[in-house]
Structure formats: structure tokens, C-alpha cells
Amino acid sequence: MKLIFATNNQHKVDEIRAVLKGPLELITLKEAGINIDIPEPYNTLEENARTKSSTIFELTGSHCFSEDTGLEVEALGGEPGVKSARYAGEDASFEANIDKLLEKLKGASNRRARFRTVISLLINGQETLFEGICEGHITEDRRGNNGFGYDPVFVPDGSALSFAEMDMEGKNRFSHRKKATQKLVAFLNSL
Ligand code: IMP
Numbered sequence: 164m165k166l167i168f169a170t171n172n173q174h175k176v177d178e179i180r181a182v183l184k185g186p187l188e189l190i191t192l193k194e195a196g197i198n199i200d201i202p203e204p205y206n207t208l209e210e211n212a213r214t215k216s217s218t219i220f221e222l223t224g225s226h227c228f229s230e231d232t233g234l235e236v237e238a239l240g241g242e243p244g245v246k247s248a249r250y251a252g253e254d255a256s257f258e259a260n261i262d263k264l265l266e267k268l269k270g271a272s273n274r275r276a277r278f279r280t281v282i283s284l285l286i287n288g289q290e291t292l293f294e295g296i297c298e299g300h301i302t303e304d305r306r307g308n309n310g311f312g313y314d315p316v317f318v319p320d321g322s323a324l325s326f327a328e329m330d331m332e333g334k335n336r337f338s339h340r341k342k343a344t345q346k347l348v349a350f351l352n353s354l
Pocket of ligand 1: 248
């Protein structure tokens with residue numbers, strides 16, 4: 164089965180490709196010849212994921228999925244959450260978002276946080292949602308150069324390393340995205 168993945172983020176493509184095996188073929192927007200930046204204007208990960216997958220379905224009529232991810236920090240009441248990409252402002256860089264997060268958590272003893280991924284899968288236009296959660300904490304300083312986004316300041320439970328200190332295989336032992344993708348695979352296998 165061919166599935167279009169509605170993202171322009173190559174890190175996400177690589178992480179999910181490492182989980183999808185066998186008869187599932189993941190096609191990127193670029194490979195599908197689609198040059199589009201789909202806005203994420205909603206207040207929930209679910210709605211943002213849905214708008215991305217339904218946009219691609221309307222354009223192509225193909226089976227497709229999208230995902231939206233947020234970093235939810237306990238001491239900040241779940242912030243930045245759905246606003247993770249634009250925490251420090253519209254079009255903020257990863258660096259600026261991390262700076263703002265570390266500043267807000269300065270001196271905080273509760274540094275608990277989790278990544279939450281929601282996948283919206285459309286098969287023949289019919290939606291199923293999948294969720295993946297990775298619990299952990301926010302470090303005091305950046306650690307490591309791999310990955311993307313908040314990876315340098317997030318340490319998953321059960322690890323001494325931040326996501327940015329791991330290679331992709333290491334991150335995928337813990338990752339929210341991997342957990343959501345595994346549910347998607349199990350669902351497709353059950354059809
Ligand atoms: P989105 O899902 O692309 O909207 O991501 C929202 C924000 O969370 C972006 O700033 C990403 O960089 C960040 N983000 C999403 N997934 C991850 C991840 O696996 N690690 C670190 N940051 C992430």
C-alpha cells in the first residue's frame with residue numbers, strides 16, 4: 164500500500180520510514196510532486212493533523228496521513244503544546260523556542276514534560292487517529308546536536324541522554340512518533 168505523508172519535515176520522514184516496513188510505501192509530498200505548506204491554525208493537535216491529511220486527500224484522492232506533535236511541560240500548564248513550533252513567535256527558530264522554554268523554566272524544580280504526537284490517517288477518505296506519548300524531563304542546558312526541534316533539551320524517562328545525543332535508532336526506542344506510527348501499522352495490518 165502507498166501512503167502519502169503530509170509533511171515537509173525530513174526528520175519526521177526519516178523517523179517514520181525507520182518504523183514502516185514491509186508492504187507499506189511512504190511517499191513524501193516532494194515525491195508526490197506537491198509543493199504546499201499547510202497551515203496549522205487550530206488549538207488542538209488533532210485538528211491540525213486532520214487539516215493536513217484532509218488537504219492532501221482532497222488534492223490527490225490517495226491514502227495519506229499527517230502528524231502533529233507538541234511538547235507539553237507540566238510546570239507550564241501544558242505549554243507550549245500545540246503552539247510548540249511558534250512558541251517564541253510566528254516563524255520562530257528551534258533555537259529561539261528552546262531559549263524561551265529554558266528561560267521560563269529557570270530555577271524550576273518540576274521539569275516534567277512529554278511529547279505527544281497525533282497521527283490522522285485517511286484510508287479512502289475515512290479518518291482514524293493514533294496517539295503516541297513519550298514522558299521525560301527538560302534539561303537545564305542544551306545537550307547534543309542530533310535531531311531537531313526541542314531534542315537538545317528533552318531527556319526521555321529511562322535514558323541518561325537527551326534525544327539530540329542519540330542517533331535516530333536510539334530516539335526511536337523511546338519516541339512519541341514511533342509509538343503513534345506503530346499503532347498506525349497495527350491498524351493497517353488489521354484491515
Ligand atoms: P509540528 O508537529 O511540526 O507542528 O511540531 C511542533 C514543534 O514541536 C516544532 O517546533 C518541532 O520542532 C517540535 N517537535 C516536533 N516533534 C519533535 C521531536 O520529535 N523532537 C523535538 N521537537 C519536536
